[in-house]
Amino acid sequence: MVDPLQSPEEVEGRTERRRFVLEETGFDEVPKRYRKFYRKWRGPGDQLGPNEAICPVCKVVIRSSRELWPGDRLYCMPCMSRLVVVESADGTLEARVSY
């Protein structure tokens, strides 16, 4: 899903990361204050935003207030995993577990 940009004018140069305003999407598996950082994968028609990745362990969508870049660290609270964002062979970004 595409979250609203925090400051749309930042898109211009693209040397800066885009920042997003996260809202809760009904995800209820973590304490309230963390809920906006996660959402359910809605199936084949769903798409990941530039600030989102799927947790390979538990298949939840992890969200960040920043656009994701390779090397970023993510935490999946629903399954307690630490992940790192990598660029996969087809050029898309994916999260890998980092024990």
Add this chain to the structure above:
Amino acid sequence: MGTAPVREVHDLEHERFLEEVHSFEFWFHSVEGYLSGTTYGHREETVDDSPSGAVDRQHLITVLSNYCIGEMAALEGASGLIAIAPNQLTKIFLSTQVADEGRHLEVLLHRMRDLGVKYPAQEADRRASRGLKQFRHELLRLVQGRDWEAAIFAQNVILESLEFAVFRAHAEGADPVTKEILDGIIKDERRHIGFGENELGRRLHAAPHVRTRLARVREELDHLILDMLEDSSREIGVEPDRKAELARAYLQSVERLGFT
């Protein structure tokens, strides 16, 4: 960790993150989100559209019987593991897992009673597959042998990944009450599989020699697991190509830990 708004959860220090997600406090506010307002794992107002045909009903009862024995194994396993857990964080986390597994067993037995089974515990024991009972026996043997890595591997990686895959597949086509019960269990199981994989991943990294021992455990348990997968897929009516997907889902976590 308090109640102040969190700007970016991914900026937490790893130590702080681990402390948070292993805590009773975190567990309590997590389950509160999806269990409050439910009775025995489902909302009262959900229409009970369980199979009315005798054959389908018996089928569902057999499936639930197997789940009950799996949950019983996890309950006994997790509670036994507390005594041999290496530190306070893992002991506290396991106490929450014990509560989860006790709840799973209870709601599944309750569902069997809903379906007309008078003595669900006895019936579950009578109907559950031999492979599953043997797995339970092997798991408890590892726990009693105080082998932390092997027991966590057997329970939180092997058994729970299988359960996670099977419950997800079953929930897709289940009647509404069974689906709600399974959806709630799946949310709990996310923590358990993640705990197992991450705990073992860290330990294998620190002590690579453990790998040989775990590979042997896997070899001993693999046939039981694949038999269980075969049985469960048949009982919940999984199509052959979907069955391969289930097996893959189970194998993925084992492979991520470096076992091929």
